[in-house]
Amino acid sequence: MRTYTNVKDLGNLKSAVEEALEIKKNRFAYKHLGENKTLLMVFFNSSLRTRLSTQKAGMNLGMNTMVLDINQGAWKLETERGVIMDGDKSEHILEAIPVMGNYCDIIGVRAFALFENKEDDYQEKILNQFIQYSGKPVFSMEAATGHPLQAFADLITIEEYKKSARPKVVMTWAPHPKALPQAVPNSFADFMNEAEVDFVITHPEGYELDSKFVRGAKVEYNQDKALAGADFVYAKNWAAYADPDYGKILSKDRSWTVTTEKMALTNNAYFMHCLPVRRNMIVSDDVIESPQSIVIQEAANREISAQTVIKRMLENL
Numbered sequence: 001m002r003t004y005t006n007v008k009d010l011g012n013l014k015s016a017v018e019e020a021l022e023i024k025k026n027r028f029a030y031k032h033l034g035e036n037k038t039l040l041m042v043f044f045n046s047s048l049r050t051r052l053s054t055q056k057a058g059m060n061l062g063m064n065t066m067v068l069d070i071n072q073g074a075w076k077l078e079t080e081r082g083v084i085m086d087g088d089k090s091e092h093i094l095e096a097i098p099v100m101g102n103y104c105d106i107i108g109v110r111a112f113a114l115f116e117n118k119e120d121d122y123q124e125k126i127l128n129q130f131i132q133y134s135g136k137p138v139f140s141m142e143a144a145t146g147h148p149l150q151a152f153a154d155l156i157t158i159e160e161y162k163k164s165a166r167p168k169v170v171m172t173w174a175p176h177p178k179a180l181p182q183a184v185p186n187s188f189a190d191f192m193n194e195a196e197v198d199f200v201i202t203h204p205e206g207y208e209l210d211s212k213f214v215r216g217a218k219v220e221y222n223q224d225k226a227l228a229g230a231d232f233v234y235a236k237n238w239a240a241y242a243d244p245d246y247g248k249i250l251s252k253d254r255s256w257t258v259t260t261e262k263m264a265l266t267n268n269a270y271f272m273h274c275l276p277v278r279r280n281m282i283v284s285d286d287v288i289e290s291p292q293s294i295v296i297q298e299a300a301n302r303e304i305s306a307q308t309v310i311k312r313m314l315e316n317l
């Protein structure tokens with residue numbers, strides 16, 4: 001594997017999940033693969049889970065790991081060509097990326113959508129420059145339009161907890177005070193559309209996601225109807241995608257918060273969220289603390305999804 005940015009990079013998804021579950025049984029079995037190899041993780045944005053789980057995954061594989069927080073101590077990077085660099089940005093990303101590439105064997109990049117220009121975000125300008133100019137295998141640690149390590153961990157978790165061959169999985173929009181990217185819901189849809197599940201997306205009107213990710217999924221604007229009979233409820237906020245509202249908050253309607261009453265409409269569903277989560281905006285205290293909440297187990301699987309991806313990259317070096 002040379003790049004990991006979406007579900008297709010995993011090839012056969014069933015085999016990828018099987019491989020991940022094998023790794024989970026003995027996560028130190030491949031320690032030889034990473035000997036004298038260096039993983040560099042570059043963060044343009046904050047992180048708790050991705051930083052720790054990906055570093056742990058690299059260490060499980062015997063790698064040396066380095067983390068660079070671009071906003072804490074690195075030079076401010078210019079990302080546009082042709083700019084006269086007389087402002088506060090000291091270095092151009094076109095030098096920074098190949099320099100970083102020299103110091104490592106595999107690179108993970110976190111670079112969220114900026115919400116300044118939809119085309120720039122959806123062309124994955126930053127991530128693609130790493131792929132093009134680093135000379136090294138690159139994986140997304142949440143880029144502008146996707147968070148494939150999260151969605152892979154989500155699928156592994158569903159595989160572990162499902163009680164029927166084809167569970168009903170409902171992704172529901174929920175309110176949040178800040179404008180959040182579509183990366184997590186895009187990737188979750190990308191994966192669920194390829195998985196053995198009945199997938200339903202529910203959100204208020206105006207929150208339609210890019211059809212490239214929604215594909216054949218059922219979209220139901222009535223949250224209660226969508227939740228009926230669900231085996232998994234996957235909550236997430238995102239800002240509007242459609243023009244002219246790209247990046248805007250259209251609703252903070254707390255009737256969309258996942259509460260005990262909402263969960264009662266489901267088939268005793270498990271509750272999932274990628275975290276970090278705002279309690280009593282996205283989900284009530286009672287639901288996230290209930291035995292049906294598997295958010296901690298889901299986060300634990302981030303180590304496994306990252307290790308599966310990095311292992312495949314090491315095998316291909």
Ligand code: AN0
Pocket residue numbers: 142180181182183184274275276
């Ligand atoms: C980010 C997002 O919604 O994309 C990261 C989630 C993993 N969340 C926040 O910024 C709160």
Ligand code: CP
Pocket residue numbers: 046047048049050051142150274275276
């Ligand atoms: N779910 C997730 O990616 O969390 P962090 O933003 O803390 O890495």
